[in-house]
Amino acid sequence: MSLGKTIRINRLFAHPSKRLCSIAIDHFIAYQESLPGGLRDLPAVLEQIMAGGPDAVTMHPGVARSCWAPYAGQIPLIIQSLIGRLDDSADEIWAVPEDAVRLGADAFATVAFIRGPTEGAHLRRVADLVRQADAVEMPVILHIYPRIFPNDSKGSVTVSTAPEDIAWAVRCAIESGVDVIKTPFTGDRASFRDILSSCPVPVVVAGGPQTSTIEESLEQMREAMRAGARGATIGRNVWSAENVCSAVQRFKAIIHDQPED
Numbered sequence: 001m002s003l004g005k006t007i008r009i010n011r012l013f014a015h016p017s018k019r020l021c022s023i024a025i026d027h028f029i030a031y032q033e034s035l036p037g038g039l040r041d042l043p044a045v046l047e048q049i050m051a052g053g054p055d056a057v058t059m060h061p062g063v064a065r066s067c068w069a070p071y072a073g074q075i076p077l078i079i080q081s082l083i084g085r086l087d088d089s090a091d092e093i094w095a096v097p098e099d100a101v102r103l104g105a106d107a108f109a110t111v112a113f114i115r116g117p118t119e120g121a122h123l124r125r126v127a128d129l130v131r132q133a134d135a136v137e138m139p140v141i142l143h144i145y146p147r148i149f150p151n152d153s154k155g156s157v158t159v160s161t162a163p164e165d166i167a168w169a170v171r172c173a174i175e176s177g178v179d180v181i182k183t184p185f186t187g188d189r190a191s192f193r194d195i196l197s198s199c200p201v202p203v204v205v206a207g208g209p210q211t212s213t214i215e216e217s218l219e220q221m222r223e224a225m226r227a228g229a230r231g232a233t234i235g236r237n238v239w240s241a242e243n244v245c246s247a248v249q250r251f252k253a254i255i256h257d258q259p260e261d
Contacts, residue, residue, distance in 0.1 A: 001179075004137025008106040009179060011076050012056055012139070013202070013230070017256040020180075020204055020231030023049050023238050023248060024058040026080035026109075029090050038239035043067050045239050050074070052248025056106070058141075058233060061095045064103050076106035078141060081129065084111050086147055086157040088118050093125070097133035097140075107180070108133055109141040114172055115165065116147050116157075126176040139179040143206070143233075144169045159184060159209075163191035170195055170203060182206055182233050185224040189261070192227040207234030207251075214241055218254055225258040 001009070012020050025039060025046065038045060046067050049057060056076040059068070060083075068077060081095040093110070100108040110129050112122040126142055133140045146165035148158045160166075163186045173181040178201065185205045186192045196203055205224045211217040217237040224232065234251055241247035 002134075002137045005139050005179065008076075008137075008139050011106050012078075012180070015055055015256055018230070019225070019255050020055050020202075020233075021248075021252045021255045022056040022058055022078060022204070022231070022233040023052075023054045024080070024207070024233050024235040025049070025063065025239060026058050026060050027235055028060075029083035029085070036236065036240065038236065038241075038244075045244060046071075048244035049238065049248055052238075052245040053252065054248050055231075055252075058109055061099050061103060064105070068103075072104065077104065078107045078109050079103055079105045080109045080111075082109075082111040084113065086113055086145070086159065088113070091118075093129075097129065097136050097138045100138055101136050105138075107139045107141050109143060109182075111143045111145070112172070112176075114144060114146050114169055115160070116149055119172075123172055123176055126173075126178065130177040140177075141180040141182060142173045142176065142178040143182045144173050145184065145206075161186050163188065163195065166192070167195045170199055174199065174201065180204065180230075184208065185220060185227075185229070187220070187223075189223050189227040192224065192229070196228045202230040204231040204233055205229045207232060207237050210236045210240055214247060214250070218250060221251060221254050222258050225255060226261045228260050231255050 058078040079100040084091045097108045146160040181203045238247045
């Protein structure tokens with residue numbers, strides 16, 4: 001790995017636990033009906049997130065330009081490049097690695113939805129972005145989600161957490177050459193540990209769909225850390241919480257303090 005990438009990766013995983021607690025506010029375009037309530041006031045929610053002391057924050061480039069200046073240099077910034085939906089009704093890149101360099105980011109994130117007829121196109125795009133990122137020594141974090149397609153036109157595409165699908169997602173991410181993989185937790189410690197045991201790059205878990213209580217989400221996070229995950233990127237289970245600052249701190253405590261079994 002190049003020196004520039006090494007420096008940036010080390011900033012992301014700078015905590016003594018060598019794990020990453022990143023908070024994501026890059027969710028807007030994925031919601032087809034309305035803007036999620038917790039993200040309506042971006043400057044306010046970002047202030048609450050930062051008060052909790054996360055290790056990094058993930059956002060789209062426009063949000064970084066308009067909201068990040070008060071926090072610049074305090075923690076790593078991760079620039080998300082894709083606006084997309086599971087059913088491919090939105091699937092566009094609106095940032096490239098050079099944009100992340102200009103914004104002072106420590107990592108460049110993108111998304112791939114696998115399984116289904118567009119799997120190859122998603123992965124080819126990731127490989128293209130990896131080549132561009134290598135030229136500017138920018139680490140690439142891939143958010144990769146396996147999909148389940150409905151049997152009829154009335155159903156919706158959903159995310160799979162089946163161990164065989166998550167194993168396929170991780171292998172696809174490795175093959176594409178990314179530096180960090182973010183993928184859903186299988187929900188089962190043994191199966192997830194088995195997947196991680198042969199992975200040569202860090203794997204962090206997605207925060208998952210919004211749970212009915214924060215305690216439920218925290219317990220899932222605890223299980224993922226016990227299985228060997230290198231951290232997490234959490235979104236709605238933080239910014240939709242009644243107390244956003246406290247939610248960040250509680251996730252952080254589990255990510256950094258829960259020992260691997």
